[in-house]
Amino acid sequence: MKFLIKILYLISKLPLRVLYIFSDIMFFLNYYIVGYRKDVITQNLKNSFPEKTDEEIKNIRKKFYLNFSDYLVETIKSFSISKTESRVRMQHINQELFHEAKAEGKNIILLAGHVFNWEWINALATVIPQDHCHPVYRKVNNSFWENQMKIVRNRFGNEALEAKEVILNIFRSKNNGSSAYMFVADQTPHFAHITYGLNFLNQRTPVFTGYDKLATRMDLVFIYCEMKKVKRGFYQVNYHRIYPDGEKFVEHEVIKKFHKLLENTLHKSPDNYLWSHRKWKYQDSIKNFDSENI
DSSP states (O other), X not given: OHHHHHHHHHHHTSOHHHHHHHHXXXXXXXXXXXXTTHHHHHHHXXXXXXXXXXXXXXHHHHHHHHHHHHHHHHHHHTTTOOHHHHHHHEEEEOTHHHHHHHHHTXXXXXEEOSBTTGGGGGGGGGTSSOSEEEEEEOOOSOHHHHHHHHHHHTGGGOOOEEXXXXXXXXXXXXXSSOEXXXXXXXXXXXXXXXXXXXEETTEEEEOOOHHHHHHHHSOOEEEXXXXXXXXTTEEEEEEEEEOOSSSSOOTTHXXXXXXXXXXXXXXXXXXXXXXXXXXXXXXXXXXXEEEEEO
């Protein structure tokens, strides 16, 4: 394993223009030969966009494979990408929101979806005034890979937190505007932990609710991260503050608003999302389904 990490690290030192040659090879193998999760991707797209023709679905699927291959090599690049290159390749729009939260003395909850390339948001820590940036990750079973991914997410001064410990950490920390927590918020809960679901992309969708508890119990700033692939190797993330309709968030309000914003993003760029994930396989396990449109 250590040898493999050394190899990956050396590969990550290659220029992205070289790594994209590997991406092109992976795309060819995945799309034309292996057909990686082709049925899952196709069904997810058809269910999510019933208004699109078979030809349109096919075109989105092909672009997805291209973006997915780029995502894989860009994730490897994360092992060694410099602060300077990261700032050039990932443009952060509406940074004033972070200064506003700092002035208000409120910690920040960042909500992103599995939109490529969410892994590169980590360098946000180098441009915002918050002293502590915490990428939130899911623990993996292999302790070696767990440690390696934590090392990657701790780059640029980040302090990564495992999902099971982050809620308690937020409740115990001072809410003074000095911390930002980065959630990939469209995670699918384990079927045993599914309690709430909503209608997202025309489907009954189980959703993670941990950050909703924070919204109703603490006065925090919630910000949606809208990812956009400008061109190969270059991204923009546009930050949008999520406000409650009333004085404070009510139960499930921030969940609905996040998924609505994410849905709008996906309608604009449907090929730039992780369609290979079996996101809807536990939809029959939803105990409390909200049938209202988001």
